[in-house]
Amino acid sequence: MKRIILPLILLTVFLASCAPVDLNAPIPTFDTGVDSNAWAQIPAGKFHFGQHEDIETTEAYEIMITDVTSSHYADFLNAAFADGYIKIDGEKIVGFYPGDEFHAVKHEEEIKAGNWVYIPLDDPSQRIKFDGTTFTAQEGYANHPMTNVTWFGAWGYCEYYDSRLPTEMEWEKAGRGTDERPFPWGDEILRENANFYSSRDPFEDMSSFGSRTSPVGFYNGTIYDGFQTINSASPYGLYDMSGNVWQWTGDVYEGMHYRFMRGGSKDTYDMDLRLWVRNNATPTYFSPGVGFRCAR
Amino acid sequence: MQFVKDRFNYLFNSTKGLILVAIAMIGIVTAIWGMLSGPMAEMGVREVVIKTLGMDIVQAEREGRIIILYHSLAMAIVAIETYMVTGLLKMKSFFKTAINAIITVGYILTMIFGMGFAYFGHNWAFHGIYIFGLSLIFFAGVLLVIALWPWNPEYYITDKDYAHTKSGFDLERAAFFATAVTTVLSALFGAVPGSFFGNGFEVFLAENIIRLPEKSTMEYSVIGHLHIMLALIGIMITLIIGRWLNFKGILHKVAMPLMILGTIVLNLGVWGVVTPFEPIAHMVIYVGATPSMFAALLLLIWDWDKLIKDGTAHIQKPNLGHKLSALVRDPLKFGPTWQMLFMNFTTSGIGIFMAIRLEQIFRVWPAREERIELTGHWHVLSAIIATIILLYYGDMNGFKGKLRQWYGWSIIILSDIAFGAVTVFEMKRLFITEAEQQPLVNGLMYAIDFGLGMLLVILAILLVYRLTDLFKNKGRWVEELEHELVQEVNK
Numbered sequence: 142m143k144r145i146i147l148p149l150i151l152l153t154v155f156l157a158s159c160a161p162v163d164l165n166a167p168i169p170t171f172d173t174g175v176d177s178n179a180w181a182q183i184p185a186g187k188f189h190f191g192q193h194e195d196i197e198t199t200e201a202y203e204i205m206i207t208d209v210t211s212s213h214y215a216d217f218l219n220a221a222f223a224d225g226y227i228k229i230d231g232e233k234i235v236g237f238y239p240g241d242e243f244h245a246v247k248h249e250e251e252i253k254a255g256n257w258v259y260i261p262l263d264d265p266s267q268r269i270k271f272d273g274t275t276f277t278a279q280e281g282y283a284n285h286p287m288t289n290v291t292w293f294g295a296w297g298y299c300e301y302y303d304s305r306l307p308t309e310m311e312w313e314k315a316g317r318g319t320d321e322r323p324f325p326w327g328d329e330i331l332r333e334n335a336n337f338y339s340s341r342d343p344f345e346d347m348s349s350f351g352s353r354t355s356p357v358g359f360y361n362g363t364i365y366d367g368f369q370t371i372n373s374a375s376p377y378g379l380y381d382m383s384g385n386v387w388q389w390t391g392d393v394y395e396g397m398h399y400r401f402m403r404g405g406s407k408d409t410y411d412m413d414l415r416l417w418v419r420n421n422a423t424p425t426y427f428s429p430g431v432g433f434r435c436a437r
Numbered sequence: 438m439q440f441v442k443d444r445f446n447y448l449f450n451s452t453k454g455l456i457l458v459a460i461a462m463i464g465i466v467t468a469i470w471g472m473l474s475g476p477m478a479e480m481g482v483r484e485v486v487i488k489t490l491g492m493d494i495v496q497a498e499r500e501g502r503i504i505i506l507y508h509s510l511a512m513a514i515v516a517i518e519t520y521m522v523t524g525l526l527k528m529k530s531f532f533k534t535a536i537n538a539i540i541t542v543g544y545i546l547t548m549i550f551g552m553g554f555a556y557f558g559h560n561w562a563f564h565g566i567y568i569f570g571l572s573l574i575f576f577a578g579v580l581l582v583i584a585l586w587p588w589n590p591e592y593y594i595t596d597k598d599y600a601h602t603k604s605g606f607d608l609e610r611a612a613f614f615a616t617a618v619t620t621v622l623s624a625l626f627g628a629v630p631g632s633f634f635g636n637g638f639e640v641f642l643a644e645n646i647i648r649l650p651e652k653s654t655m656e657y658s659v660i661g662h663l664h665i666m667l668a669l670i671g672i673m674i675t676l677i678i679g680r681w682l683n684f685k686g687i688l689h690k691v692a693m694p695l696m697i698l699g700t701i702v703l704n705l706g707v708w709g710v711v712t713p714f715e716p717i718a719h720m721v722i723y724v725g726a727t728p729s730m731f732a733a734l735l736l737l738i739w740d741w742d743k744l745i746k747d748g749t750a751h752i753q754k755p756n757l758g759h760k761l762s763a764l765v766r767d768p769l770k771f772g773p774t775w776q777m778l779f780m781n782f783t784t785s786g787i788g789i790f791m792a793i794r795l796e797q798i799f800r801v802w803p804a805r806e807e808r809i810e811l812t813g814h815w816h817v818l819s820a821i822i823a824t825i826i827l828l829y830y831g832d833m834n835g836f837k838g839k840l841r842q843w844y845g846w847s848i849i850i851l852s853d854i855a856f857g858a859v860t861v862f863e864m865k866r867l868f869i870t871e872a873e874q875q876p877l878v879n880g881l882m883y884a885i886d887f888g889l890g891m892l893l894v895i896l897a898i899l900l901v902y903r904l905t906d907l908f909k910n911k912g913r914w915v916e917e918l919e920h921e922l923v924q925e926v927n928k
Contacts, residue, residue: 151854151884157876157879157880159876159877159880160876161873161876162872162873162875162876164872164873192500192639192641193639246650247650248648248650248800249650250800264870264872265870265872265873266870266871266872266873321497323495323496323497324496328495328496328497329495329496330496338479339479347479347875347879348875348876348879349875349876350872350875351874351875351878352875396650396651397648397650399648399804402803408871409805410475410478411496412496412499413805415496415497418645419645419804420803420804420805421648421803421804422801422802422803422804423800423801426801426803428803428871429871429872430871
């Protein structure tokens with residue numbers, strides 16, 4: 142009997158590991174009260190950039206105070222589809238991108254001018270639904286960040302509205318202000334500050350579907366059904382600059398096809414939420430943990 | 438007073454005592470600092486440990502802390518390997534005493550003051566002592582190189598069972614020497630950028646800059662340093678295990694030249710990353726790694742063949758069952774080479790697979806997924822080396838009968854469960870999406886935590902046993918005090 146205990150435990154763990162995930166499990170809905178259409182003014186000037194706090198300078202610019210939401214993106218798709226800015230290609234939404242200069246550096250892949258994937262429609266965790274004529278945000282996700290969007294899809298959205306993706310410097314300055322803080326709100330992180338891996342927010346269930354996105358601006362000091370949040374806005378009033386979803390940035394670096402993301406996400410440990418942490422991926426990459434916001 | 442003096446003499450003046458102290462130090466650091474990261478962090482244990490121990494840590498300095506933690510653990514492992522080398526190989530007693538004393542002071546200072554600096558407020562005197570400790574270890578390494586000098590006719594051999602030249606030049610000793618020399622030089626390879634980046638505190642973790650097409654010479658040096666040091670620790674433990682098992686015969690004669698060649702070429706390749714030969718450095722590294730790994734394979738073949746032959750000597754015509762039973766009858770002799778083989782499924786093989794399918798994997802995955810693969814890869818490699826040391830240490834403890842079986846198989850099975858699960862975790866993106874991964878991740882985490890957690894429990898039991906033994910007047914420690922590793926080499 143004793144000899145089979147360990148194999149039995151292992152078998153149970155193995156079977157539990159194969160359990161299917163309900164990607165459409167009900168999600169609590171909350172109105173955060175944060176205006177996702179608002180923009181913050183970032184003044185020109187110096188700031189501390191990167192882990193080693195190099196002094197850099199930006200011009201003045203505006204940046205969205207929240208990530209682009211699923212609802213925003215559905216509106217964009219409807220408008221852009223109507224005027225031919227995007228097309229449906231099988232189970233994908235594609236749009237034109239003018240391409241990058243190619244330098245044939247080691248590991249660099251060429252990004253040519255042409256139609257590139259904006260979003261997949263057939264991904265089971267896609268929160269944008271298409272009924273053949275209209276794009277809508279999945280119920281419960283309208284005020285959540287737009288996810289499963291490629292860098293091209295993020296770039297296309299911002300371009301469509303006469304804005305652009307923020308550069309890495311702009312992104313970091315907007316999150317950090319002019320001091321050396323590692324998080325938008327200060328030096329340390331608590332579970333009530335942001336949506337990160339196993340942060341015990343109302344949207345996660347680590348025994349089944351794991352982490353899910355939270356509505357934009359969720360961590361603003363409000364109590365939601367007993368869940369107390371801390372106001373975690375950046376010095377310039379931006380929300381979700383740490384956690385929830387990684388955010389695409391706009392830089393195209395010479396000799397690299399990779400695009401950079403900032404901010405950490407619902408799926409990463411707190412260390413990745415530090416404002417200088419960089420992630421990157423090929424621009425066609427999409428994930429339920431990646432979104433974006435625009436600057437102008 | 439005599440009571441304390443005798444124990445102190447055992448712990449710091451005998452090879453097995455020194456190894457016990459180092460294993461205990463590593464065990465304590467691993468147990469405590471393991472609670473600061475996942476899954477203990479998610480469960481809230483991290484905060485309790487930080488408060489209880491009065492740690493003073495901030496998020497912004499994580500990279501620097503981790504670098505000191507890695508060095509503290511690695512230096513203790515280097516010390517253990519050094520004790521094993523001085524206990525197994527002939528050398529002048531002055532060198533043996535000096536090397537062991539200097540490296541012991543070195544790693545203990547490194548560990549205590551390094552961790553003190555990193556986790557308990559930044560007392561810069563502690564940092565200075567930490568650097569002093571590292572310097573002592575370096576100096577001990579230089580002494581080891583001198584002590585191993587293989588051209589000394591005193592160390593020439595004539596036994597035809599072992600690899601040597603016509604003049605008697607001992608090729609196994611030369612392999613130890615080559616590994617020691619290159620380790621010392623490769624330590625410098627890290628010390629130079631360490632000083633460069635340390636002057637201004639611009640620390641970084643290598644896994645965070647892998648995708649940058651342009652890297653500075655110093656950044657390449659850091660990346661090269663961490664790779665080659667781990668490889669050399671792996672090569673050294675392979676040589677040590679070979680010596681303990683008394684590796685000999687034709688395979689020994691083939692393996693030792695390969696080991697020397699592989700070690701030298703591998704190092705040249707790694708050092709080449711900071712030279713104009715950088716574009717071909719990886720190719721040189723592959724060329725160097727191949728003979729080293731082939732030499733380890735020859736050790737495995739010899740070991741398994743010997744285990745089978747010894748275990749079936751009493752059977753006239755052994756069948757496959759008899760042979761398999763003979764192979765696994767002693768987990769402490771079978772385990773080290775098995776772990777070397779298993780390493781290919783969890784590190785080397787995975788690395789080669791990733792390299793072959795680069796366009797489908799790393800060119801597509803986000804950097805963070807690549808980072809998981811890279812850090813998992815070398816954590817497993819480090820931990821496999823640690824399990825091999827523990828298996829050898831089990832033999833040093835003289836475990837016999839059921840205790841030997843339980844100890845040996847527990848280490849092998851528990852660690853392999855954990856390492857296997859880590860490997861699946863690293864590769865999960867090949868077969869499951871991010872949205873659907875959580876149950877799999879949970880299962881893998883249970884397997885990893887169960888395997889590593891139980892391994893630490895076994896280590897704790899071992900250490901408690903050794904601690905209680907120290908209170909006995911005629912405990913095992915008395916026997917070990919006069920017993921050198923070379924006397925326990927397989928006949």
